[in-house]
Amino acid sequence: MEVLQYALRKLVSGIPLILGVTFVSFLLMVYFGPDQTYQLLGKNPTPEQIAEVRHQLGYDQPFLVRYADYLRELATLDLGHSDSTGEKVSVLLGRTIPVSLLLVLPGFVLGNVLAIMLALLAAHFRSRWPDKLIMGFSVIGMSISYLIVIIAFQVIFSSSYGLGIFPVRGWNVHSFADYFNYVAVPTMATVFVALGYNTRFYRSVVVEELTRDHVRTARAFGAPPAQLLYRDVLKNCMIPIITRVVFSIPLIVISGALLVESYFGIPGVGKVTFDAITTGDQPVLKAVVGLTAVMFVLAQLLTDILYRAVDPRVSLG
């Protein structure tokens, strides 16, 4: 009951955040985003035809009227049609978000779980060779551009110039074997890069925790290292870990993974979002921005509830 009340309060208090985010984003879209008029015109347009297209796009309406329409669309979940393809935005997102989720989920989970394990190991062997090895690997992961990693992994694992054991691109998923086939190389690339950032972050959290009195006491009482790291350190590190993990989720759900989707030919939401940004497809952009704001409010709520779950001292008041 306490959690439910808290959730309702939090959701209500999230409304100003959603209004703020959508207002600023819409302002940027309207005044600084691409003007789609000129992409929808034929080769020798007359001023009348330009006016017609602007009218069709709703560009001739006052800003506040357009913003009010936007809020109504969000509230009713009637997100309109894409200006580019004509497809219903709700159908478009419903079709592409699950694909992106399936694509990024393994990399997201592995990238975090492995990073936490490596961070515990590095912190435990702080300043010794395992720590240096892991941190060196992290720096490499952080230093190489994601794009380079994708291209290199595609050449190594998928192309005829390399091992050629996975498809270069595509998404014909009918079984788990297909899924594994298509997701393996993108996942390896994602994990390679994510491990760098995640391991460094989690290591610093763990190192700080290792200096706490209760850890020193447990160590003095002869707690075995594995038990010490799991019971006394990891559990107490969960709050920053949860914060990082949960707040990554909205971006994963809505933004997808543009580069991976483009290079591996995966029909996810990342490419849809990117195309909408570059072409100024406002119905799609409005939906993506609105849903991202809502997801962040939900992530904030979920984070607070998880804080309470891992640390009963945390109050939901």
Add this chain to the structure above:
Amino acid sequence: MPQVSKLWARRRLAATIALVGLAILTGCGAERDARTSAPPTAEGRALKVYRHGMDESPTSLDPVQGSNVYANHVLINAYDTLFAYKYLARPYEIKPNLADGWPTISEDKLTYTIRIKPGVHYVDDPAFPGGTGRELVAADIVYSLKRHFDPATRAQGAWLWQDRIVGLDEWKSAGSDYDAEVEGLRALDRYTLRIKLTQPYPQLLDTLAQGYASVVPREAVEHYGREFAIHPVGSGPFRVVSYDTTRIVMDRNPDYRQEPVDLAAEGYDPATQGGYGLERIAGRSPPFIDRLEIHFIGENSARWNSFTKGDEIQYTQVPNEQVDQVLASKQPVRLRPEYAELYHVYAGTEAGFIFQTFNLSMPEFGYNPDPERERRNKALRCAVIKAFDWPARNESFYAGIGQVFPGIIVPVVPEFDPGLSRESVTRDVEGARRLLAENGWNAENLPVFTYGTVAGVINRLMYEQFRAGLKQIGYPPKKVVLKQYATFGDISKAWKQAELPWVVKGWGLDYPDAENTLQLYYGPNGSPGSNDANYHNPEYDRLYEQARVMLPSPERTQIYRRMNRMVIDDCLAVTGMARTRIYLWHKDVIALPDREIVGGFFLKYVDLEG
């Protein structure tokens, strides 16, 4: 006990997560399977699937918005057009397609009566009563062309017929009521169409071969509404079964009319096209493949990896960065042996060109109230043109295989003049310096030169090369300013609003007639039209108006060439280069790919070995 129940709770949670994941996975797979499944072949053989690689995706599959070659690759294969381009004839030649022979043309060249083939049916679709595709009739063509004049459709092809067909513009002004008759566009009976023109229009048949002229059924447009743009319902050789941002899947239309290929009529030339196995399609009716997949792969490396993998896409245009690795010789284009063993190659000159033009509405470079300044401006423009280094541009960005030519009549059209002086495309630094000095230009009084481009590494390098060229004629580099735009839409807006003094552009021919590029300098087409130069020359306009109603003839060619000369003499543009495109396709594919003019009309004729 509490420990045990906790354990069970965790296991239940894990099992639930796994089940949900599996459900998403299998659900997703099942949906895709249904969307992409093709009926098994009657002969029980394996499906013939051809996978085509394309560097961009179409934005809309509604014919009224089919504004580029990417959309046309789909449109003209999903829909029928009255006319089409011959598969193999070069220069390009038009032929009847849905039209049952050539039209009857009145003496005054103003009335075209076109018979269409009876018995052509749309593919089955829920839009039709009972889901069975009905017969295509002449009224569908009337409806399809009218859609371009309906503001609600956001049509982009109206410019092809604007002011050309009697009553069509008035029909639009009166509210675009589809049930209202248009005098110049009538279905005389089920199979006869009559088009009445306001003035002779020699390119009319070419316009009726465009993706824009695809014939659509009204029921489908009304059934799908705005989503008609992702649900093509046509009578073409293929039907669309699925479409997303990465590919489109089209299955053979089993009811497509039987029209055996006559290779000679299609323009087959054994001397130049003899090595591709095309003889094997002679006498057979297309389409020959069961499934056509077009994969949209913008990234060159991914497209190349997919093509060379062997079991993915079977066709690609060779990216510039691969040209040296793949070719043993550029002139003529010849593959290295290891590639020649695996792939067919074809090198073709693009039907279009790249050029850079001054915007004469800017008083700094163009028309000026002061006649003396206007004269000096012309000298300045001529100096800039002399400073441009075409060979360097070609070598740096187009693998050195582009075809540089003077003027705006491109090499693929019959009116091209190979004997035209190449002075305007020959670098002359000393001449440029002399021109500037003789006309009173110096580092202090030269105007700021704003070079607009879409943000990107290649574009930035092009700008740097251009600026370096100007520096050599004494143009201070700090006065050559780069203005970057985030998207093509943004720079397109700047061009249409005549905000930039210099327009860097490519132009793809809509039809193989020099009129299509000469209209780029026709006065009434000034901004926001395609005359980005805002060139207004009464003599040029008069010649254009005279030639636009003439049928192809030596006299018309002479007029075209006079206009071309004016563009060169008035120093309007750094022009031009037609890029050479090199296509590779797997040896088991029987085809002669070509993405020029309309785009993708060869796909209907693709076959596979075995």
